[in-house]
Amino acid sequence: MNMKPTIEVSYFPGCSLDSTATENNLSLINLLNRLGINLVELDDWSCCGSSSAHSLDPELAFDLANRNLSLAPAGRPLIVACPNCLLRLREAQYHLENDEKARIRYEETWGRPVDPKLQIQHYFELLDRKDLLSFTKDLVEKLNGLKCVIYYGCMLWRPPSLRHDKNYYGLMEKILASLGATVLPWTFATQCCGTFLSVTRPDVITPIANKIIRGAKDAGADFIITACAMCHMNLEIRPTVKPMVPTLHFTEIFSLALGTDDYQEWFSKHLVDPSPVLRSKGLIQ
Amino acid sequence: METNQQTSITDPIKTKDLDLNFVAEIKQQSGVNISRCLHCRCCAGGCHFHMATDYPPNHIIRLVQLGFRKEALESSTIWLCVGCNTCSVQCPMAIDMAAVMDALRQTAIKEGAALAEPDILNFHKDVLHTIKRHGRTHKLEIMMRYKARKLDLFSDFVVGTKMFAKRKLHFRPSKVKAIDEVRKTFKP
Numbered sequence: 001m002n003m004k005p006t007i008e009v010s011y012f013p014g015c016s017l018d019s020t021a022t023e024n025n026l027s028l029i030n031l032l033n034r035l036g037i038n039l040v041e042l043d044d045w046s047c048c049g050s051s052s053a054h055s056l057d058p059e060l061a062f063d064l065a066n067r068n069l070s071l072a073p074a075g076r077p078l079i080v081a082c083p084n085c086l087l088r089l090r091e092a093q094y095h096l097e098n099d100e101k102a103r104i105r106y107e108e109t110w111g112r113p114v115d116p117k118l119q120i121q122h123y124f125e126l127l128d129r130k131d132l133l134s135f136t137k138d139l140v141e142k143l144n145g146l147k148c149v150i151y152y153g154c155m156l157w158r159p160p161s162l163r164h165d166k167n168y169y170g171l172m173e174k175i176l177a178s179l180g181a182t183v184l185p186w187t188f189a190t191q192c193c194g195t196f197l198s199v200t201r202p203d204v205i206t207p208i209a210n211k212i213i214r215g216a217k218d219a220g221a222d223f224i225i226t227a228c229a230m231c232h233m234n235l236e237i238r239p240t241v242k243p244m245v246p247t248l249h250f251t252e253i254f255s256l257a258l259g260t261d262d263y264q265e266w267f268s269k270h271l272v273d274p275s276p277v278l279r280s281k282g283l284i285q
Numbered sequence: 286m287e288t289n290q291q292t293s294i295t296d297p298i299k300t301k302d303l304d305l306n307f308v309a310e311i312k313q314q315s316g317v318n319i320s321r322c323l324h325c326r327c328c329a330g331g332c333h334f335h336m337a338t339d340y341p342p343n344h345i346i347r348l349v350q351l352g353f354r355k356e357a358l359e360s361s362t363i364w365l366c367v368g369c370n371t372c373s374v375q376c377p378m379a380i381d382m383a384a385v386m387d388a389l390r391q392t393a394i395k396e397g398a399a400l401a402e403p404d405i406l407n408f409h410k411d412v413l414h415t416i417k418r419h420g421r422t423h424k425l426e427i428m429m430r431y432k433a434r435k436l437d438l439f440s441d442f443v444v445g446t447k448m449f450a451k452r453k454l455h456f457r458p459s460k461v462k463a464i465d466e467v468r469k470t471f472k473p
Binding site for chain 2: 047053190197
């Protein structure tokens with residue numbers, strides 16, 4: 001099953017995968033290695049600006065995102081796992097492509113060339129391009145008996161300027177179903193988790209998080225599967241309903257299905273422990 | 286009594302105190318042609334936080350179109366909007382609502398409007414403070430500063446302790462080596 005990495009891509013982890021969601025980072029690196037892709041971390045990357053920079057100062061948001069673009073080596077795609085980082089970097093690139101003043105500002109600030117053809121992509125793009133059947137054909141029953149709902153949060157939505165970018169709605173469903181999982185329909189697949197309001201207005205976020213957990217439970221799911229580190233955290237820390245439905249990163253469950261045994265550091269990081277259910281399904285020891 | 290009431294979209298419009306240049310100003314600041322909005326209310330139906338905001342997104346647009354400067358800049362909507370883009374995706378006129386909210390927030394700060402959600406502004410400042418110091422966000426420091434300012438040290442103590450024990454919150458920040466490069470992007 002293990003392949004030697006054959007493709008190298010640049011990788012922007014972002015602050016969440018570097019701190020609160022290291023299990024997402026580790027499982028992503030593990031997963032892509034298994035699929036023959038080597039992630040080369042952008043040297044000395046910095047914060048994309050997050051939600052705060054563009055809220056208060058558009059120029060700061062543009063500059064912070066651009067520093068990372070200026071560090072990306074030419075000729076290979078820049079892969080991002082955090083949906084918010086991806087938006088920030090893609091928006092900066094959009095301005096560079098379409099606004100002469102923005103280009104001048106970039107050149108004056110950074111003095112480094114930016115690859116005009118730099119492809120900034122979510123790691124879903126790598127999965128979508130791969131012939132996954134060749135990886136999953138021997139594993140079609142690996143996730144048998146696992147019932148899950150897929151939670152995208154707001155990661156599919158984009159501002160109008162980027163609306164022609166590719167959309168990956170259904171990719172997680174397709175992959176997990178092809179590995180034998182039962183992907184259940186439910187209402188809250190694209191309900192935003194509230195991101196930073198979880199800190200500033202938990203009174204607003206707790207009812208939303210409870211609604212999502214109840215929705216997953218009503219659908220009959222063992223797990224909620226998400227591809228966003230922020231969503232993962234909010235679904236772990238804010239709901240008050242009991243019993244909880246554990247949330248897994250998509251990279252964790254996909255990697256487990258491909259047979260990894262390198263998961264010790266992943267599930268110990270979860271605040272809502274998914275291990276008992278994973279063990280009962282025979283996916284971990 | 287009546288003076289305390291919030292302006293509602295159903296109230297008769299009084300033209301006396303309206304700022305007729307407001308719409309042009311926000312257009313300029315956001316790069317979004319707000320006049321395209323035809324008030325179909327798709328955004329209002331789609332907003333995930335409508336239950337917590339004082340105005341749905343299209344009402345904010347209407348306030349700007351008509352020149353209700355104070356009402357728009359003092360609304361809670363502009364701070365509770367997290368920029369999830371759900372409304373923009375549903376908008377048949379492709380209005381970039383998140384960009385409009387950004388412009389309104391920035392205008393509100395610039396002219397010292399009475400902010401409906403000062404805590405959210407403080408949170409954003411705390412985030413930017415750690416980026417300026419380390420080049421990356423440092424979540425423990427953000428939380429400590431935010432909570433200390435509010436004198437609210439206990440509301441998330443349990444979950445914070447759990448996250449710290451699981452090493453989801455790190456004691457030491459992750460740092461950028463070329464920190465001067467990051468710092469020069471901040472205005473002095």
